Amino acid sequence: MNDWAHIAVGTALVRGATYADARVMDIRQRDISTKNGAVGTVVESESLGIGVRVIASGAWGFAATDRLTREGVQACAAEAVSIAKASALAKTHNVVLASEQAYVDTWQSPFIKDPFRIPVERQIDLLLAADKEMRRVKGVTLAEGSMSFRRIEQFFASSIGSAIHQVKMLSGAGIVATSFAEKEIQKRSYPNSFGGQHMESGYELVESLDLVANAGRVGEESVALHSALQCPEGASTIILESAQLGLQIHESIGHPIELDRVLGQEANFAGMSFLTVDKLRKLRYGSEIVDVVADARLEHGPGLGTFGYDDEGVPAQCTPIISNGLFTGYLSNRESAAEIGEKRSGGTMRTESWNRLPIIRMTNVSLQPGTWKYDDLIADTDDAVLMETNRSWSIDDRRYHFQFSTEIGWEIKGGKKGRMIKNPSYSGITTEFWNSCDAICSREFWTLWGTPNCGKGQPQQVMGTGHGAAPSRFRNVKIGVAFAK
Amino acid sequence: MAAARKSKKSARAASAAYHSHPSADFRVGLTELRELAGRVFKLSDADETEVEIGAVSDALTRFANNTIHQHVAEQNLALSVRVVFDGCTARAVTNKTDEASLRRVVEAASSLARVQRKDPNLLPMPRQQKYQKVRRFYPMTAAATAADRARAVARVCSNATTTKQTAAGIFSTGLSESVLANSRGLFAHYEQTRAEFSITILEKDSSGWAKASSANLTDIDPEALAESASEKSIASRAPLEIPAGHYTVILEPPAVLDLVGFLFYDFAATAVRDQRSVFTGRMGKKLFGENISIWDDVYHPLQLGAPYDGEGMPREKVHLVDHGVPRNLVYSRASARKMKAKPTGHGFSLPNEYGEAPMNLVFAGGTATVDEMVRSTERGVLVTRLWYIREVDPYQKILTGMTRDGTFLIENGRIAGGIRNFRFNQSMIALLSNVEKLGVPVRAAGEESFEMVVPAMKVRDFHFSEVTKF
Numbered sequence: 010m011n012d013w014a015h016i017a018v019g020t021a022l023v024r025g026a027t028y029a030d031a032r033v034m035d036i037r038q039r040d041i042s043t044k045n046g047a048v049g050t051v052v053e054s055e056s057l058g059i060g061v062r063v064i065a066s067g068a069w070g071f072a073a074t075d076r077l078t079r080e081g082v083q084a085c086a087a088e089a090v091s092i093a094k095a096s097a098l099a100k101t102h103n104v105v106l107a108s109e110q111a112y113v114d115t116w117q118s119p120f121i122k123d124p125f126r127i128p129v130e131r132q133i134d135l136l137l138a139a140d141k142e143m144r145r146v147k148g149v150t151l152a153e154g155s156m157s158f159r160r161i162e163q164f165f166a167s168s169i170g171s172a173i174h175q176v177k178m179l180s181g182a183g184i185v186a187t188s189f190a191e192k193e194i195q196k197r198s199y200p201n202s203f204g205g206q207h208m209e210s211g212y213e214l215v216e217s218l219d220l221v222a223n224a225g226r227v228g229e230e231s232v233a234l235h236s237a238l239q240c241p242e243g244a245s246t247i248i249l250e251s252a253q254l255g256l257q258i259h260e261s262i263g264h265p266i267e268l269d270r271v272l273g274q275e276a277n278f279a280g281m282s283f284l285t286v287d288k289l290r291k292l293r294y295g296s297e298i299v300d301v302v303a304d305a306r307l308e309h310g311p312g313l314g315t316f317g318y319d320d321e322g323v324p325a326q327c328t329p330i331i332s333n334g335l336f337t338g339y340l341s342n343r344e345s346a347a348e349i350g351e352k353r354s355g356g357t358m359r360t361e362s363w364n365r366l367p368i369i370r371m372t373n374v375s376l377q378p379g380t381w382k383y384d385d386l387i388a389d390t391d392d393a394v395l396m397e398t399n400r401s402w403s404i405d406d407r408r409y410h411f412q413f414s415t416e417i418g419w420e421i422k423g424g425k426k427g428r429m430i431k432n433p434s435y436s437g438i439t440t441e442f443w444n445s446c447d448a449i450c451s452r453e454f455w456t457l458w459g460t461p462n463c464g465k466g467q468p469q470q471v472m473g474t475g476h477g478a479a480p481s482r483f484r485n486v487k488i489g490v491a492f493a494k
Numbered sequence: 495m496a497a498a499r500k501s502k503k504s505a506r507a508a509s510a511a512y513h514s515h516p517s518a519d520f521r522v523g524l525t526e527l528r529e530l531a532g533r534v535f536k537l538s539d540a541d542e543t544e545v546e547i548g549a550v551s552d553a554l555t556r557f558a559n560n561t562i563h564q565h566v567a568e569q570n571l572a573l574s575v576r577v578v579f580d581g582c583t584a585r586a587v588t589n590k591t592d593e594a595s596l597r598r599v600v601e602a603a604s605s606l607a608r609v610q611r612k613d614p615n616l617l618p619m620p621r622q623q624k625y626q627k628v629r630r631f632y633p634m635t636a637a638a639t640a641a642d643r644a645r646a647v648a649r650v651c652s653n654a655t656t657t658k659q660t661a662a663g664i665f666s667t668g669l670s671e672s673v674l675a676n677s678r679g680l681f682a683h684y685e686q687t688r689a690e691f692s693i694t695i696l697e698k699d700s701s702g703w704a705k706a707s708s709a710n711l712t713d714i715d716p717e718a719l720a721e722s723a724s725e726k727s728i729a730s731r732a733p734l735e736i737p738a739g740h741y742t743v744i745l746e747p748p749a750v751l752d753l754v755g756f757l758f759y760d761f762a763a764t765a766v767r768d769q770r771s772v773f774t775g776r777m778g779k780k781l782f783g784e785n786i787s788i789w790d791d792v793y794h795p796l797q798l799g800a801p802y803d804g805e806g807m808p809r810e811k812v813h814l815v816d817h818g819v820p821r822n823l824v825y826s827r828a829s830a831r832k833m834k835a836k837p838t839g840h841g842f843s844l845p846n847e848y849g850e851a852p853m854n855l856v857f858a859g860g861t862a863t864v865d866e867m868v869r870s871t872e873r874g875v876l877v878t879r880l881w882y883i884r885e886v887d888p889y890q891k892i893l894t895g896m897t898r899d900g901t902f903l904i905e906n907g908r909i910a911g912g913i914r915n916f917r918f919n920q921s922m923i924a925l926l927s928n929v930e931k932l933g934v935p936v937r938a939a940g941e942e943s944f945e946m947v948v949p950a951m952k953v954r955d956f957h958f959s960e961v962t963k964f
Contacts, residue, residue, distance in 0.1 A: 042847050043847075044768075044847040045768075047613070047615075047847075048610060048611070048613070048845065049845065049846060049847025049848075050845055050846050050847060051584040051585070051606050051607075051610065051845055052584070052585045052586065052587065052606075052845075053585075053586045053587070053602050053603075053606060054574075054586065054587035054588070055587070055588050055589070055590070055599075056570075056572070056587075056588075056589045057589060057590055058570065058589065060568075068562060068565075069562075069563065069564060069565055070565055070640075071564070071565065071566040071567070072566070072567045072568070073566070073567070073568040073569070073570075074568070074569050074570075075569065075570045075571060075589045075590075076569070088567060089567075091640060092553075092565045092566070092567060092640040093565070095555075095565065095639070095640035095641040095643075095644040096555075096562040096565040096640075096644060098562075098641065098644040098645055098647075098648045099557060099560075099561055099562045099644055099647045099648035099651050099652075100561055100562065101559070101560055101561040102561070128609065129605075129606055129609055130609040130610070133609075133610070150768070150769045151768050151769065151770060153847070187768075187769075187770060189769035189770065189774065189889075192889055192890070193889055194769070194770060194887075194888045194889045272559070273558050273559050273660065273662060273696070274558045274559070274563055274564075274662075275558070276558055276660075276662035276694050276696060276701075277556075277558070277662040277663040277664060277692055277693065277694040277703075278664075278692075278941060280881070280898075283963070364568040364570055365566075365568075366564055366566050368564075400886075401884040401885055401886050401894065402884055403882040403883070403884045403894045403895055403896065403917075404882055404896075405881065405882070405896045405898070405915060405917070405962045405964075406881050406882070406896065406898050407962075407963075407964060409962050409963045409964070410896070410917055410960060410961075410962035410963065412894050412917060412919075412960075414886055432887070434886070436917070436959075436960060438962075438963065467554060467556055467564075467664045467666075468552070468554055468566070468666075487960075490919065490959050490960065491886045491887075491892065491894060491919050491959075492886070492887070492892070492919070493919065493959060494957075
């Protein structure tokens with residue numbers, strides 16, 4: 010692997026590049042799904058190739074190929090240089106990178122059980138057992154389960170002398186019960202929507218979820234939702250469970266802090282951000298208790314955004330994003346850090362695969378735990394809606410206005426959890442929402458959730474991101490808008 | 495991997511081509527794809543074997559702030575093998591084509607299949623089929639170079655600089671080849687080129703957008719698209735905030751596309767059987783307005799895509815909605831058997847749990863131009879584009895999302911000016927029941943859905959629920 014990367018970098022320099030890096034990635038994946046007692050998908054796949062990124066004539070070029078021969082790799086590197094020279098035809102300035110050291114290192118994400126060594130029939134049997142439990146519940150019309158596993162081995166080399174070998178193991182699993190009745194489709198997912206929970210972990214993650222034990226409850230809730238109370242409309246206190254809050258963080262903090270968005274580089278597709286550079290260290294993003302970090306280090310946890318080095322050879326870091334409510338940091342790379350005068354990249358360049366250009370991506374963007382015990386938070390709340398498990402999500406292209414709906418809600422009255430609520434939804438403006446946060450639960454209620462389906466870039470890349478969160482309370486939030494007539 | 499699938503001589507030729515003429519046309523070719531499939535068949539001892547090979551050569555020039563900031567190209571070949579042993583099936587995929595890797599991918603698929611329970615619904619693989627010819631490969635598009643795209647981008651960026659505007663967008667070109675073959679004698683081959691240009695023109699408090707895609711690069715006019723986006727940006731300066739509520743809207747084709755695109759899987763027979771389609775219990779009943787008719791038609795001159803499905807069955811033109819009444823669904827072979835219908839050639843590659851879907855929706859249209867729609871509107875909103883659309887309710891088909899890059903107030907038959915962007919929560923059933931005027935259907939390109947042939951629409955009582963800050 011490392012030979013190909015070094016050959017690519019060497020060729021690019023000979024061809025006229027002033028900077029070059031290359032990633033050889035070998036990706037193995039297993040996807041399994043079941044539906045209504047039968048196996049749906051059973052697929053194993055592998056993909057190996059190299060991506061070469063260069064600066065030549067002051068502009069960027071990138072080429073990728075699956076032809077891992079000396080000729081193929083050299084041709085790919087030459088193509089990257091040729092593309093960079095073409096880019097210079099529409100150039101306003103030379104690319105400048107924030108300085109970075111060279112690293113020679115190896116990093117591996119820890120795991121206990123290699124999911125690829127677990128017999129596939131055992132994995133299918135587990136999903137079918139959960140499927141059976143869901144369909145035991147009268148009224149469940151569709152039972153689904155899925156598992157996905159990914160092993161990524163990559164070697165990075167750059168013209169500043171870095172040579173970094175990394176291996177990541179990713180696992181995920183979840184179940185969904187759907188109930189169609191009358192004129193309504195209701196569903197419940199466990200442990201989260203988007204295929205459940207996903208982490209940088211081995212098969213031990215799947216075993217820890219106890220899908221079968223939760224399947225009956227999930228089925229019952231999907232059916233019970235039909236006769237539940239419709240979510241009211243108006244202003245209300247809401248409590249978000251940690252998985253929904255994880256997605257709230259993703260959309261209304263994680264994306265707006267991407268510096269490429271802020272600088273206009275995503276204007277045509279993913280959009281821009283309200284967090285213009287004049288707001289750094291000045292904007293009150295949230296209330297005093299809101300502390301958010303972007304942390305790619307293993308000590309934050311084995312999230313989907315955990316690594317040793319990013320995909321331009323910058324070590325994993327923890328960047329304070331919101332500190333006591335104040336906006337304090339962006340997600341950056343070497344180019345954007347230089348552009349706003351920062352000394353160093355925040356280390357957030359990530360690529361979906363060998364054939365995609367690394368771009369700024371969320372790592373683990375997490376809300377730090379607060380001090381509340383969960384039961385105390387409920388007992389302290391007089392009138393609210395508790396919302397759980399995302400069902401739909403949408404936010405404008407500058408990340409001001411959002412609307413979320415969840416699969417299920419619960420009435421909180423007089424400090425007690427009461428009746429089930431169906432079709433819960435809430436909406437708001439990002440900074441107003443985070444400034445209305447007045448309680449965050451403590452570390453024991455904090456979960457590092459994995460969002461496996463974050464889309465960004467052109468060509469679009471799908472990336473996994475991590476979001477730690479604990480149940481939290483927000484005041485005076487608009488609810489019920491999604492179903493308002 | 496090309497060295498493994500090409501002779502040394504052809505690999506050297508390709509390498510030389512990289513150096514002397516950086517054309518993007520790196521077709522593997524039918525002969526080599528056929529030969530590769532044949533090598534897989536020889537390695538398999540399964541009852542049945544299916545090989546699917548897809549080769550792509552894609553490039554994309556990306557610009558923002560009036561400069562090219564990302565510029566990429568890729569070549570890749572994916573080889574996918576499905577085997578059947580005694581009624582059990584599974585698939586494995588690789589992008590490595592050396593002998594050992596081919597042997598490994600066949601063994602991987604076989605190992606996965608052998609440990610499964612027998613599937614009573616699994617049908618024998620189809621035998622050779624006849625396909626209608628479609629021409630979707632344009633050599634000039636395949637030969638487009640990085641410099642060709644960069645020069646076009648340089649022109650639109652230069653124009654934007656002159657008008658003190660900021661341009662951001664993409665210009666991409668590429669080609670794909672695919673082969674689908676099985677051990678019962680089926681062999682299908684398809685090749686296609688693709689070109690796409692998308693541009694956002696930004697000003698201090700406004701923006702405009704335009705996008706086009708085609709199999710043929712000569713259909714794409716970057717400067718005309720840039721001019722259209724520029725005009726929208728100018729016309730939407732100093733946007734006013736108007737209150738949320740129910741408005742008559744004129745949805746330009748990309749906005750229509752990104753909404754109706756959310757219906758595509760509802761037309762799958764498997765979705766109806768699973769009771770998760772908006773058409774569950776509603777087939778044959780009037781659901782939309784009289785002026786709504788929808789087909790799936792891969793042979794439409796504005797459509798792209800292969801004339802066969804994931805199992806190699808020929809795609810049929812299917813009349814899905816007839817004057818507001820959902821009449822037909824699309825079927826894979828398996829769902830057709832379960833639901834006592836004929837397969838329509840819309841199945842996904844097996845094994846899968848989703849069945850099938852129409853990928854080439856074509857809406858019936860009318861004759862009204864957007865200008866005529868505006869002139870006929872006393873008070874309403876003209877929408878260029880929608881963004882971040884998500885399903886709120888699958889059975890009432892309520893969608894939420896935002897307007898973006900060119901939202902205008904219409905007063906007394908004229909564009910009164912730009913307005914701040916809205917959030918909408920809108921049932922698609924209600925929307926398609928409230929269409930007052932239809933434009934001529936065009937190949938529309940958006941960001942939420944794959945391309946379809948749809949008209950502009952004038953729709954009454956569209957529900958904007960909230961306003962954002964810009």
